[in-house]
Amino acid sequence: MSDKETPEQQRERLRQQEFKNNPTGNLNDSFNRANNGSLVDLVGSLGWKGTGILILVIILGFIIYSVFFR
Template sequence: MSENQETPEQRRERLRQEELRGNPTGNLNDATYRASNGSLVDLVGGLGWKGTGILILVIIVGFIIYSVFFR
């Protein structure tokens, strides 16, 4: 697939893989941290814009419900 036909998600993953190949030991700490806790970038990249919007909406509604009932 040529560069101008790949999706932004595919481009991000390709660039991430190239960076890992170029500097494997520099990313060791990041890799262990992400493996144990996850990454917001991976979450948002996997959800897409609709899923991210729904996640933000759920967080806002949850905060409103919390502030109404527990204050």
């Protein structure tokens, strides 16, 4: 079981391979990601519980907005 790589390790391995194959495109992507942020990085760092909480906060914020400001 230890020789199986986790999804995080697989994403990182694929990212490293892409960087080796296309360093200029990757540089452009990283500049844009630094300016805008990346939802994939956010969700990947939060895990499934954090993602669920984030979705609930967004839904509750929309409900509160629609009740009080419409």
